[in-house]
Amino acid sequence: MTESTASVPGRAKPVTLATVARHAQVHVSTASRALSDDPAGISTETVRRVRELAAMLGYHRNLGAAGLRTGTSRLIGVLVPRLTDLALASIYESIDAAAESAGYSTVVANTYDDPGHRRARLDAMLSRRMDGVIIGDSHIGDAAGYELQSRGVPYVLVMRRLEGHLSVSTDDELGGRLAAEHLLNLGHKRVGVIAGDLLASTGRERSQGFRRAFEAAGFPVGDQYVVSTGFGTAAGRVAGAQLLELREPPTAIFAVDDLTAIGAMGSIRAAGKRLREDVALIGYNDLLLAANLPVPLTSIRSDLSAMGRLSVEALLQSIGGKPTVSTLLPPVLVPRATTVAD
Known part of the structure; x- marks a missing residue:
């Protein structure tokens, strides 16, 4: 434990660990351990008394100097x-x-x-x-x-x-599968994926779980229906526009995070289409704003x-x-x- 430079009102000398120990009537090493994050081997009453006196006297641990001494x-x-x-x-x-x-x-x-x-x-x-x-x-x-x-x-x-x-x-692959199963249960067969960044596990595994579920159901998602433009609203808007410009655009889109999905909402509106009726949309993470959008967003909740x-x-x-x-x-x-x- 290292010395503090704090001062007690009315005193010329700074409050040191020795000052706290003297008032608590314990050894300096005991006071040091009582003020540490792990006061092992000291009674609860002693810890309480030392800490109360330290607070009353205005003593504060110098964590930077303590780190030099302890190696942390x-x-x-x-x-x-x-x-x-x-x-x-x-x-x-x-x-x-x-x-x-x-x-x-x-x-x-x-x-x-x-x-x-x-x-x-x-x-x-x-x-x-x-x-x-x-x-x-x-x-x-x-x-x-x-x-x-x-x-x-x-x-x-x-x-x-x-x-x-x-x-x-x-478990992002499972999350992607949950999104796919939801759309399959609603009757969607031609779907798009806004995959974010496929070098990141969040983009890769969420997209992978989604595509595997559709393939297992007999409706594989072609590569032209998977767009990887990065994460975020701007990327989502660009990717959504690309999907909706296909000769046979998807009836539903899975975006691998909520902000990207919000960007896709903009491209869906810009294309003159209605959310859900014309193009269903699912995001991921279930941010607080997902439930509070003008059209609340279906999402995969991640804690x-x-x-x-x-x-x-x-x-x-x-x-x-x-x-x-x-x-x-x-x-x-x-x-x-x-x-x-x-």
Whole structure:
């Protein structure tokens, strides 16, 4: 435990750990452990007394200096494509809350799904001695995980998956299958897929599950009906327009995330078509706004809050040297007005 530079009103000297220990009538090492995140071997009453006195005297732990002494920074780095993505913002909010509860702080950086940006952001994080890193922008071919392994830095992938790497995500192939089964039950046979980025597991596995279900039902989705323009509203609008310009346009579209689906809504309206009656539409993640659109969006629910929390738990287990396994959360179909009548 390191000394604080805070001062008690009316005192010329700063409040140190020794000051707290003297008032609590305990040894300095006991006071240090009582104020730590894991006060093992000290009675509850002693911990309570030391912490109350520390607060009353105005003593604050210097976490940066403590990290130098203990070899930990109590910092977790988080890499995301962009926090303007509501799904990733929701996950990060959960990550930050779970980290704070465990006595850690988070440092988040946008990578824009760009390898160069990711490289620079990761280097900056590692220079600050992160205890671990949560990666939310992994792609096929990424080397970030392997580099962290080589440096001995614990990490976990969140939302996206890569074979051989610890991850917390939704069973996206199953989610794609749920979307397909819903449309098949409604009688749709000619459908389109807005696949996002097929190098990301979210785009690849959701699209794959959807297409496999239609193929098994005897209505394979041709490659011309699968458009990969990236994630987000602008990408969704472009992809939706491409699908609706086909000689035989689809009667239903599955977009692999809600924001992309919202972009597709714009292209459906621009083509003079009606949602559900002319073109059914399904998104993914079930963001809060999906249920509050002028025409509520059918979506595959992914528990973003649990994803963030569990990624922190998995990372902390890894930091502690405990065995960890990847987690797949179950997706849930939430039907709304873009596919079924109210």
